[in-house]
Amino acid sequence: MTADDAAPAAASTPPGRSADRVHEQVKAMAVTYRLRPGERVNEVELARALGVSRTPLREALNRLAAEGFLIATANRGYTVRPLDPKRVLTLYEYRAMLEVGALRLAAERATDAELAALEAFAERSRDEPDDDIQALRLLALDEQFHERLAQLSANEEMVRSLRSLNERVRFIRWIDMRKGRRPTTQQEHLQILRHLRARDAEAAAQLMTRHITRRLEEISEMIRAGFAEIYTDNALAAQAMGDVA
Amino acid sequence: MTADDAAPAAASTPPGRSADRVHEQVKAMAVTYRLRPGERVNEVELARALGVSRTPLREALNRLAAEGFLIATANRGYTVRPLDPKRVLTLYEYRAMLEVGALRLAAERATDAELAALEAFAERSRDEPDDDIQALRLLALDEQFHERLAQLSANEEMVRSLRSLNERVRFIRWIDMRKGRRPTTQQEHLQILRHLRARDAEAAAQLMTRHITRRLEEISEMIRAGFAEIYTDNALAAQAMGDVA
DNA sequence: GTATTCAGAACTGTATTCACTTTTCCCTCC
DNA sequence: GGAGGGAAAAGTGAATACAGTTCTGAATAC
Numbered sequence A, B: 001m002t003a004d005d006a007a008p009a010a011a012s013t014p015p016g017r018s019a020d021r022v023h024e025q026v027k028a029m030a031v032t033y034r035l036r037p038g039e040r041v042n043e044v045e046l047a048r049a050l051g052v053s054r055t056p057l058r059e060a061l062n063r064l065a066a067e068g069f070l071i072a073t074a075n076r077g078y079t080v081r082p083l084d085p086k087r088v089l090t091l092y093e094y095r096a097m098l099e100v101g102a103l104r105l106a107a108e109r110a111t112d113a114e115l116a117a118l119e120a121f122a123e124r125s126r127d128e129p130d131d132d133i134q135a136l137r138l139l140a141l142d143e144q145f146h147e148r149l150a151q152l153s154a155n156e157e158m159v160r161s162l163r164s165l166n167e168r169v170r171f172i173r174w175i176d177m178r179k180g181r182r183p184t185t186q187q188e189h190l191q192i193l194r195h196l197r198a199r200d201a202e203a204a205a206q207l208m209t210r211h212i213t214r215r216l217e218e219i220s221e222m223i224r225a226g227f228a229e230i231y232t233d234n235a236l237a238a239q240a241m242g243d244v245a
Numbered sequence C: 001g002t003a004t005t006c007a008g009a010a011c012t013g014t015a016t017t018c019a020c021t022t023t024t025c026c027c028t029c030c
Numbered sequence D: 001g002g003a004g005g006g007a008a009a010a011g012t013g014a015a016t017a018c019a020g021t022t023c024t025g026a027a028t029a030c
Helices: A018-031 A043-050 A054-067 A085-109 A112-126 A132-151 A156-177 A183-197 A201-225 A235-244 B018-031 B043-050 B054-067 B085-109 B112-126 B132-151 B156-177 B183-197 B201-225 B235-244
Strands: A070-073 A077-080 B070-073 B077-080
Touching: A018 A043, A018 A054, A018 A156, A043 A054, A054 A070, A054 A077, A054 B054, A085 A132, A085 A156, A085 A183, A085 A201, A085 B085, A085 B156, A112 A132, A112 A183, A132 A156, A132 A183, A156 A201, A156 B085, A183 A201, B018 B043, B018 B054, B018 B156, B043 B054, B054 B070, B054 B077, B085 B132, B085 B156, B085 B183, B085 B201, B112 B132, B112 B183, B132 B156, B132 B183, B156 B201, B183 B201
Parallel strands: none
Antiparallel strands: A070 A077, B070 B077
């Protein structure tokens, strides 16, 4: 292994399957809507932009379609799945159900030590600075909290699904989170954990339901307020999203 | 297995993307374990057996990996995901949670007409013959019932997930179902629907939980009894599964 | 002015070829 | 006889070439 491998991959292509790298890159482009919904993905153009041939790109596109980020149409290639309001609500509803289900399992299975570790994490997160520019970092921390909590369910498939769901709603949550009403979020995380440590699954589940549902309502509001500005000129955001993700 | 077991290739290739066709074919081979877990998938051999080049085959393998049927390893291609007991329980647990969640939504959203239509379907299913050879057909009907019920939740993503889960546990359910204790199944389906028509979500949810959990216990039992014979010589079954799916 | 047709361009889907990695297996050495 | 080494074979990953479809736009008919 040479010293170059440690350097942040800028020009030289990092090792590993390029299809995997491309998969991540295109996913970031899709979830941040740098690739606009409804717009067809031009394979030769995108391949050239990413510095690979069409073959690994197509593998990535295939996977992304299987994961629900893209839509494949015969002889017409791929398009980014539009972020229509109905789908956002559907995904959020699913997420709520999934997280509450995982939480109930976690209440039975998590050890006290695991809960304590997660609590420490939640408290560290609370002390993060809250500059508006950090919204992305905060979102990442929030996702991590929910994922780690789901992991305590010891159900790998649920964790996998939650991760996928989070990726798919990340953009809209990011928009939402810039409105900076985070204190309650962090507070509720800690409270959920307290219920868990008391092994009160019911109380924890109810709080979690409220926790997610409240966001769902805010987002519904936002959607009603208008989608128009959402897709406009978020190249910078997209850049940042890619870095964090 | 030899290459010749696969579907006849030369015989008139149906229209449409061959990658899609191959995707279905290989999926059938994976879920029925004609491709044995742990065994590497030889791309050139399988491609030749299916009468296509490696390109569309690899697209199919990619998708199947994203869907959880296969595992991809760098520079070592794909293997069928093993059917270890822990994973079966995980998938079943997930399925139970998902179905109960969907059911609760269905209780709020389904119209009386929709429930009546599903009830008619359940009654037709009950009158199907029960020769042991029909176990596959009965399984298909059972899956259909549960999927249609989930559709009444009006949450497309949940339906999508359920479908995927069903495919992944289909094999083990088929083994289980040949023990022919179906009458209770059908009876419970109808009873769940009666609770729904009465808009008693709680009763319906509890019954559904029992309905699935009981199977989970039977399957756990079966797993304890030993997995050894499961993988042995089910070429015929595989054929039939492919036809039904 | 509008609709239609049809050839050429653009693009997707598949096959083939090339590059690189892993596995196999024979040979050597101890 | 067993361990290690190393070429050859086999296999995967990526690039290129080819085939078939869809899109575009100008010419033509009405």
